[in-house]
Amino acid sequence: MSKLPFPSYSQESGTDSFHKFFERWLVEQNQHLKELVASEATKLTDEKLQALIGEVVEHYESYYKAKSKWAKHDVLAMLSPTWRSSLEDAFLWIGGWRPSMAFHLLYSKSGLQFEAKLKELLQGLRTSDLADLSATQLAQVDDIQKRTITEEREITDMMARHQETVADASMVELSHVVSEMLRANETEEGGRKEVEDKVDSTLMPKEEGLEEILQRADDLRLRTLQGIVKILRPKQCIHFLIAAAELHLRLHEWGKKRDTSRRVNIQ
Template sequence: MAAAPYAHGTSASETFKKFFEASLTEQNQLLQELISATTDSTPSESTLRQLLDRVIKHYEDYYRYKSRWAKRDVMAMMTPAWRSSLEDAFLWIGGWRPSMAFHLLYSKAGLQLEAGLDELLRGLSTGDLGDLSPAQLRRVDRLQRETIRKERDLTETLAAQQETVADTSMVELSHAVTELIRNGETTQTHGGWDESAVDGLVESTLRPKEDALEEILHKADDLRLSTLKNIVEVLTPIQAVHFFIAATELHLRVHDWGKRRDLKEDRRREPRQ
């Protein structure tokens, strides 16, 4: 998936939105291939692994390009305007919560276990997530515990960084700007205040905070990607295919549902003619 170059005068948010939409299109295509792989009566392990490698590469490309855009505008990546309000409600540091991958795995495994219970009781293997072995479940449990620990550490790091919005430098700067406004040392234009005289100071104060947020976002995205890779290592190739089908379906459908809900809400708010 090629990254679109920055267009002159185009915000990082607008540019990444186009990349995000292209990513959704590619995910749809990969989903169809994943589903086809499960309908093949005898898919070879090499074929499945090649498909899984492409899926993993899709995620790697996405987070690599996201990291590039975060260097330009980390705020846009932390509060993505290209996602729906439904997705925003479940957002964790600019993306999905890594521990959610384990809930997804267990949910899909439970559904497939129920669907294939008759075969399993007859001693037959279903080959899907309903047929996870005790050894696999133990490894998944260890991964889940480790992921939750890292997730908690990052959450605490973000909380500490968020508190710096009220540190001495911010309080001092906000007071100084307020005094400038009160003393009429800035120019009032278009009903607002032109703060060009203090823009440099504002930028120098906010820059370290943005740099810290960028580092936290990068670590969160690394955890998201490593969680997927670690889960796949526990699963057989065909089980990993089923896992990615569930993950892709959930991502695409929640995005669609959220966009439709937002559109309906926007229409409801429109003044009647």
């Protein structure tokens, strides 16, 4: 069970609270990774493996619950997370990883293990890892992948339509009214308050729309992970979760190092 304190929102802390939560979440994920790797070398029962898998999945759930709560206060920060590196940011889809990436990860790891265990497989031996996916499992994965891709495209289209609203009639009218007021030097206290109120009332539905889209994207991300976990046998699931954690942690590490190096070079 995740032991992380739930991040609380305050005007003073800004995004610092969630940033600190994320860093602690990464530390806990790294600990889970060590436990997953250690489980490979031990003869744990399926029951104990399932308990470990449950803890890891719950850890992901805790992240999305915290993110959903924080998005109600600052959805823009969730869509442009400063706690991630430039490398990670370049591959983000609506504030996180693309759900269909989970299937590419599964197939990539499966292919690598298949090549490594080809001799055993040709001899009819069971490997208990992702090289040993059954026909039924592959069909189930294919089914959930198709449904995930369809929903992913729907959310992408939803985001595209919402992004276009930045140039709708309300925004164009607002920008014109503000420009006219500035040109007329209506910048006294009353004028500034009127402008701020107009801006807030126009932008509020834009941010609410972004929050809804982010919620759908995060929900699909979590459901995709949960769906794959249900299909895999315990030992296979351990290998999948190890690959997911390793990729996440290493990308974050490599990205942070590149960002630091870039800043040093610029100075």
